[in-house]
Amino acid sequence: MTLPDTESHVDEAPASHGPVRVKVERTWWQRHGRTSTVWLLRLVLVAVVLVLWQLAADRWIDSTFTSQPTEIVARLAEWIDDGTLWLHSWVTIQEIVYGFALGSAVGALAGYVLASINMLYRVLDPFMMALYSIPKVALAPLFIVWFGIGMHMKVLLAAATVFFLVFLNTAAGVREVDRGLIDAVRLMGGNRWHIARKVVLPASMNGLLTGLKVAIPYALIGAVIGELVASNQGLGYLINDAAAQFDTAGVFATLVVLSVIAAVLNVVVGLMSKRANRWKPLDARS
């Protein structure tokens, strides 16, 4: 009796060595199931919180203090209608973006240059740490004296916060570059410039991106704090103004707008790091 030839050897690995690539058939659910579940649960969570909040307001808690979702939505609609929202958001967005751009550009550049020059880095390191440790809020009064209460002050306050985060992370990235990679470029006949551009720069991207990522909320904080301290425009001013009138719906509405801005900025940096981290194994991608 002969055994039926059920096993097919069509996809036998070729004579070469190394991993073999095969095509995997996946259903829609296998492909997207986990992501959809996560998103669904997120939506459910938001809905539950909003419903509970709505129910609790005026039933168990005084809505003067917590307001309620419907009122917040109504306030947002009202502000969108009369242009208040856009006016103030635009001011804050500008401050965040300029502050973030300025702080991260200077921070990345300083981190890259300082960390590449060992002597300079060793001399300046303790001073940088000391400056980093100053709560940036404490700088606000000084910045008002220096730059007035206009937009410059907020941009610079945001930039000062962002600067240190980006600087420290970039410098750490530069200083952790694998010595072997530098030697490899030297063996290829590369000079200092080649090493800086082809090894140190890409190797430090990771640190830079980490810095950018953690700095986003701080750009927002810097700008809003600046507005809270002294201003007549911006979302920080709007919060102050609403709170002074006991308008909690207004405060919450502004907070919603701030979170949306932060989320959008996070997505942008997320896309950037996705591009820069293509070379990493899948499990190390964040």
Next chain:
Amino acid sequence: MTTVLRAEGLTKRFPKDDTATVALRDFAVRIDEGSFVSVLGRSGCGKSTMLNLLAGLTEPSAGAVTYRDQKLTGPNIDIGYLTQSDTLMPWRDVQRNVEMPLEIRGVSKVDRRTAAAEQIERVGLRGFEKHYPSELSGGMRRRASLARMLVGDPETLLMDEPFGALDAQLRAELQDELLRLWHGSGQTVVFVTHDIEEALLLGDRVVVLGQLGRIMLDREVPLARPRSADSLRVDPEFVALHNELADALREGAR
């Protein structure tokens, strides 16, 4: 035969605080053009230090390395060096890693492409050009490193236990390939290893190092080429050489 690479009175100390660790003391060697020299030694005998000095990566504390009658003051693109650990750029795929030495020399993009493709084909990595090092196995990374070294067309190759971290089958395969690539190329090879069999299988000449790079034995390997690991193992001449080298290694450890 002309001497390509010469080391004289080579000493390397690594200072730390008020003391210095001596890794290599008064080392001298001459490497003939076109020869395949195996350098055999146990770990910590200064093999890697010696290669780093021969490659011009580090400065000797005393003595000098001369390459084609010129004092070596830094890395030289005529000398290729395959280090023990992988130094492929993790953010470049295989193709762009192999292109890198040419990129630094300013070779045009089209020429780079073709030269890299040729080397990738030679080391058997075709189809993996677009893979990043983290997506390759250890053996494939070694092949890619080999391709990167060869693309610069160096006259002299320095190799530091290049196959040390691989399994026995893969190592044998790559040893064969190395011999195939070397044969008839006219390149000079200095191959550092701690494996007696590997040293004998590959080299025209074996140099056994003892403590601090003291030369315990320096002799020709009279075994006929092509050599195969399986038939060598039962060859009485090979066995005698094997014992001789093992004795020298043991002597050197003392």
